[in-house]
Amino acid sequence: MASLSHSIKRGSAELAILMVLKDRPLHGYEIARRIEQDTGGVLHFTLASLYPLLYRMEKRGWTRGAWETTSGGVKRRCYSLTAAGSKQLAASRREWNAFFRALSQLGGLSRA
Amino acid sequence: MRDWSDVVGTRLAALGLDAEREQQIRAELAGHLEDACADAVRRGCTEEDAVARALERVPDWTHLADAIRRADQKEGPMSPDAKTLWLPGMAALGCAAAVMLGVTRFLPPSLWTNPRATLPMTTALLLAYLTCGALGAWWSRRAGGSVTARLFAGLFPVALHVSIFVTVIVAAMFEPELQINFQLRAALIFIVIPGVALAIGTLPFLRDNTKTFAA
Numbered sequence: 001m002a003s004l005s006h007s008i009k010r011g012s013a014e015l016a017i018l019m020v021l022k023d024r025p026l027h028g029y030e031i032a033r034r035i036e037q038d039t040g041g042v043l044h045f046t047l048a049s050l051y052p053l054l055y056r057m058e059k060r061g062w063t064r065g066a067w068e069t070t071s072g073g074v075k076r077r078c079y080s081l082t083a084a085g086s087k088q089l090a091a092s093r094r095e096w097n098a099f100f101r102a103l104s105q106l107g108g109l110s111r112a
Numbered sequence: 113m114r115d116w117s118d119v120v121g122t123r124l125a126a127l128g129l130d131a132e133r134e135q136q137i138r139a140e141l142a143g144h145l146e147d148a149c150a151d152a153v154r155r156g157c158t159e160e161d162a163v164a165r166a167l168e169r170v171p172d173w174t175h176l177a178d179a180i181r182r183a184d185q186k187e188g189p190m191s192p193d194a195k196t197l198w199l200p201g202m203a204a205l206g207c208a209a210a211v212m213l214g215v216t217r218f219l220p221p222s223l224w225t226n227p228r229a230t231l232p233m234t235t236a237l238l239l240a241y242l243t244c245g246a247l248g249a250w251w252s253r254r255a256g257g258s259v260t261a262r263l264f265a266g267l268f269p270v271a272l273h274v275s276i277f278v279t280v281i282v283a284a285m286f287e288p289e290l291q292i293n294f295q296l297r298a299a300l301i302f303i304v305i306p307g308v309a310l311a312i313g314t315l316p317f318l319r320d321n322t323k324t325f326a327a
Contacts, residue, residue: 028140029147047141047169048176052183060256061193076147077140087258 013053015096016043018081018089021063025080027070028054054079062088114149114163116142123170125177129184137180145169196257201268204248204310208269211240238309244269245313253317266314270307277302 020026020034031054032045057063062085068078081089120142127134145166152162170176190199215237223229248265257265277299 027143027147029144029151032144033151046171046176047144048172048179051137051141051144051176052179055180055183061191074143074146075139076143077136084258088256 010053011092011095013043013045013049014057015089015092017053017057018062018085018092021079021081021085022089025068025078027068027076027078029076031079057085060084060088116146116149116166119145119167123173125174127177127181127184129181133184141176193261195255196252196261197265200248200251200255200257200262200265203251204244204266205268205272207244207247208241208272208306208310211237211244212272238305241269241306241309242313245310246317247313248310249314249317259318262317263311263314266317267307267310269310270303273302273306 016035016039017031020031020038026034028050032050035043035045054063054065058065058079061082063079064082065077065079067075070076117139120138124138124141127137129137148166148169149162152165153159157165215233219233223233245266248268249262252262252265280302
């Protein structure tokens with residue numbers, strides 16, 4: 001059960017990151033803030049939960065990080081979705097949909 | 113205004129990565145904390161409160177350093193292509209080479225010319241190739257490979273056959289008796305048929321595995 005819980009947490013965090021990067025490149029703080037705002041604070045990242053995940057996703061080729069100068073004139077490392085990341089997003093969405101369908105068939109769960 | 117690079121520099125333990133990478137990570141974390149602090153100030157917090165809020169994002173600096181270190185080590189030095197294409201592909205190729213070696217080394221040559229043995233031997237070889245293709249595609253999927261990577265990983269042993277075919281064709285160039293028909297037949301036997309067997313072997317692993325999610 002512990003591994004399931006871990007894989008769900010990690011899988012959902014990866015999916016959330018891929019989803020917010022779908023629209024435009026964002027840097028680490030923007031990613032965390034967007035996810036927190038859009039989920040009403042339900043999904044919350046500490047630096048220890050966000051950055052290791054971002055680095056893993058970049059290594060897998062799902063995202064690409066590049067230093068950019070923001071409108072405020074400061075340098076931030078912005079992450080954008082790669083083609084492999086887009087494919088992974090589609091695959092993860094299918095997996096989560098299948099997962100929720102399976103759970104809802106057991107009863108007691110409904111999707112928002 | 114707080115120097116966040118200094119905060120990260122003093123609190124985050126050495127990551128044991130190469131100097132440039134480590135410096136980039138520290139700069140990135142400092143930027144995150146700086147943005148969190150500035151955001152809190154914009155929302156009406158005092159400078160002191162904003163700093164405290166930003167620091168709440170790192171409840172344990174040792175854990176943060178460990179997590180970043182693990183993230184770098186866990187994936188290893190291999191590129192995604194190496195993990196999802198080259199390694200599974202080489203495994204499939206090695207497996208196919210072992211099958212070829214076993215067949216040529218341990219089976220008596222008379223079996224090749226025995227009509228009764230042709231069907232069982234061909235079937236056994238094709239089944240072995242199905243397995244090799246399946247191995248490459250399974251490994252690639254397990255490593256997170258795309259559908260294309262899985263297919264190519266499964267088809268890697270075709271490279272072995274192409275090299276054998278090219279060798280035969282080059283040798284045939286010096287043999288005037290050998291006709292183009294022979295070359296086409298050789299291509300069919302040595303490349304296309306094993307290739308089709310390998311491709312069929314990859315098929316079950318080209319779909320995304322939804323079961324692994326809950327496994």
